[in-house]
Amino acid sequence: MKVICGYNVNIDAVYTITGEDISDLLKMVDKDELLEKICDAPGEIRSIADLVAGLVLHMQKGTGAEWFIYSDDVFHFLKSRYYEKSEIRLGGNMGIMANVMSRMGADQVVMNAVGDIDTIKSLMSGGNIILAGASLASTSSTSVDASEVIHFVFDFSSGTRFDVFGNDVIVPRENRFIATYDDINTELSITPEFEEYSREHVTEMDGAIISGFNQLQQCYHDGSGYIERFEKAHAQLKDWKARDPELPIHVELGHFMSMGMGVYIFTELAGTVDSIGMNEDELVMLTELHGVPSDMILKMDACAIMDACVRCISTTGLKKIVLHTRDFIMSIFRKGFSTSPREVPSMQFGVMCAAAFAAFGKLPGRSQLEGSVRDLARSEKGVDQARKLQDLIGGEMLEGGICGDYGGFSVCILPTIICERPVSTVGLGDTVSSATFLRWLELH
The missing domain is CATH 3.30.1110.20 (Adenosine kinase, small domain)
Structure with missing residues (x-):
């Protein structure tokens, strides 16, 4: 791929x-x-x-x-x-996802390489990555050393x-708080090399996975806002689709500085890309679109989450939402875009990768993946929520997942594999999403 x-x-x-x-x-x-x-x-x-x-x-x-x-x-x-x-570690949604896909079998990953490329290279865990870019320096006047792009996790x-x-x-539960010092990714910087390479080779690609919109700021030092920076990236995605309408594009949403930003960017992207991934906190930011009570979503109630996702898809042209939580992963998609036999094995692969990463802090070779998580158990809460969802949507069991229909859409849910004492929680969402997307592309 x-x-x-x-x-x-x-x-x-x-x-x-x-x-x-x-x-x-x-x-x-x-x-x-x-x-x-x-x-x-x-x-x-x-x-x-x-x-x-x-x-x-x-x-x-x-x-x-x-x-x-x-x-x-x-x-x-x-x-x-x-x-x-x-x-x-190599961080940033894109950095983590590129590492995962390269490590887990992608033939080629073309990466928008901003920042210090030498440092980025030293932290890569897999090969087959094309670094389309050069070192960028921020023009921000607020930083003593704009070359520092460090996120304290x-x-x-x-x-x-x-x-x-x-x-x-x-x-009450494991998680992470990130203190971010970053004047490069907040600009949603795109290197000229990445623009040129992707424009020339997009028709050769099997898919695109995009992230980083959550790094945008409400207001910048020059008085401008986030919309013009977002529109530059959005125009690139539209150009890819114009050159190759069949190119699957997946976006990881991320947590925005304000609900207004989250709703605007989700709505704009939903008319261009094919699928959007998020966690329960990010789904809450879209309350304006779905109207489902936040407390039910944050309790990771699968029925409430499914209802909210269906409403978000229904009001846009989006084809699929992938919702990942600590205890389960759920895919809600339009009929004809995908199938349950394609979704569940993809999610299973993503769940195993995330569990292995949580347990060991790094991914094993692909042939060792299943064995590396053999001693870990499925989330009991995830299993319980899958059963409750089945009571609502009916459906059938498929490779450990539940698949059915709701509101005219197809729904698949799969309990996650839990590591009770994770080495780290950072990057688990990006790991499950990128591994799931890679496997989904392979099963096409």
Whole structure:
């Protein structure tokens, strides 16, 4: 398989944060200021108090999030305190997905290579990647060193305990909080080399998988907004479709800075691309489109999630949504675009890749994949939700998944394979999505 892959790549500094780490950080901030920020989350990092508020807020809920750093002082504090103690990986949705597909058997992955290519190359785990690009420097005036594109990924584990000014906190589930310092991917930079190569070779490709729209900012230092940057990338996708109408394009949505951005970009993309992948938090951002209560979605209620996805597809020209959660993966698609015998094996492959990555922090060779997850169990909650969904849609069992119809669409759900003590949670969504897409292309 030959796949085009865009747009965002960066360096991930992955650090497992402990209760003791949080206690040390709490000593550095004012109590009243922190409590105010926890109650009214800033959603961005301009001070140490913002950073600690984000960590505490999401650790106590067990939820994942990404907040951007808009302070050079905070960036240098994080780099000096955590970088040397972190595991350094290739990051960014595109970077992770390109690595996965190359490792798991893609013949060629054409990658929009922004940033420091030498560092990117050193962190690649597979071959067959064409780096279509050159090092880019940001023109932003806010960064001391614009060549630094580091995302600090704070993994936290279920059961981690710490005290917040007399209140005992126990983390309910594993997840991660990301503090992002990045002036390149926020511009949704596309290299001239990537533009030229993809334009010339798009008809030779089997598919395209795109991400990075969630890195866009509401407002930039020059006073402009995100729409013009989005439209440049959107125009490229439209051009690919014009040159090859049969090219399958999948987009990973990501978590946006505002619901308005999420709804706008989803709606615009839905008329161009074939499928969009997301998790439950990202589906909540589309409440304006589907109207399903957020609490039901965040509880990972499969029936509510299916209903919300069907409504999102129904109001757009989109052909498929792939919804991935900790406990199950679900595909909702228009009849004629795909089939259940193609969807379930694809999702199964994606689930196995994500489980192996969670368990070992890297992917095994493809021939060792099934054996590497043999001792891991299916999510009990995922199995339960699949049964509840079957009660609603009927359908049949297919290779461990449930397949049926709802609202005129085909629906497949498959419980995930759970690693109770993951090495890392970052990149699991990108891993399951890219592996699922690769296998889906192979089964065409």
